[in-house]
Each structure stands twice: as C-alpha cells, then as structure tokens.
Amino acid sequence: MKKPLNLKIAERVVKDCRELGIDTDVNIVIGLPGETKDDIADARAFLRTLDATWFRIYTAIPLPGSEMYEICLEKGYIPQEITDGDFKKAVIGTEDFTPEYIQRMAYTMNLDLNFVSNSEVRLGNHARALKEFENTIKLKDDHAFAYYFAAKCLREMGNDVGYYNYKSIYNEITRTSEFWRDYASEFSLIELT
Secondary structure: OOOOOOHHHHHHHHHHHHHHOOOOEEEEEEOOOOOOHHHHHHHHHHHHHOOOOEEEEEEOOOOOOOHHHHHHHHHOOOOOOOOOOOOOOOOOOOOOOOHHHHHHHHHHHHHHHHHHOOHHHHOOOHHHHHHHHHHHHHHOOOOHHHHHHHHHHHHHOOOHHHHHHHHHHHHHHHHHOHHHHHHHHHOOOOOOO
8 A cells, every 4th residue: 555566676676586596476465445356457467477486465454553454444344353464365345346356366366377377387497387386286285276287397398207197186186176177167277188
C-alpha cells in the first residue's frame, strides 16, 4: 500500500541477478484493498515476463494496528477482527473480489509462474528447474504439477527411466484427484504417454 513500484527496476534486478548467477525468489502479495481483478491479471502477465528462479504468492492480511487493518474494518472488508497473520489464507473481500477468489488466484498464479511458465524451463535450464520441482515433491508428494514438469525436464535431459517414473505418478494423481484433475484441465495439461 502506497509503495510506488517501478517495474523497470524489478525487471533490471532480476536480469542482473540472472547474469551474475544469483537465484531470485520473488514474493508477491495479492488481494490488497483497492486492488482489482484486472490489477491481479496485469501482475500475473508481467510476472510471466520475468526470468526469476521462483515465485511465492501470498494473500494480503490486515494485521491489527496497521493502516490496512483499519481500512478493512471501516469498509467491512473483513468479517471480524483478525488475530493471526496467515499469509496463505485470504480473508479480505472487497467490492471487486471475494476471499475465495483471492485464495484460488494465489494458487493458480503459483502453478502458472512456478510450473507452467517456469523461466528455467523456458530458458532451457532443465536441471535447475528439476531441482525446484523435486524440492516441491519432497514437500508435497502429491503435487501433480511438480511431477508433470519434472517428467518433462527429465525427458529433455535424456533420462527416460526418471521420465517414466514421474509420468506414471502424475497420471495416477490426476486420475484419482479431482483437485489436480481440475487444475490440469484449467492449464490444458494432458496425460503423459
């Protein structure tokens, strides 16, 4: 809130870091009071153009004592007082969006930026991308997108055994999980053969 953002500087920092071999971890907060669905779509489109290593998408949380908290209470954007700061659980609802919309959009942006539009894959750095996908698998062993894109990296790297292993897991997860089947459909991910 009230922090001017110069996108050219953000682009330059990510570009300079990449040239120097420094990984970039971009943190994004969506669902601020005054933000619109169009603003979120614009941010998502811009972020796709950055060659950042990884993105972390958080939801705005009006912490007690903050200006955002006072605005949210005054305008009725939060149903009751907030006592914790869980940046993964959307609570703000405005004239333009619901908490459920922000929650879904945060996860959709995560899947898009870190998997579907992954800059390491786009730049042909399959081993680097694979490292992040496998880190995700270690944290969440049913993450269909991590298996899907890890399989694709392994195929590009000529590792057929790894490809077939991850491909099989991805196919099984999307067959048995409506949650993952819905996201796979939304991003047009097909069954791997």
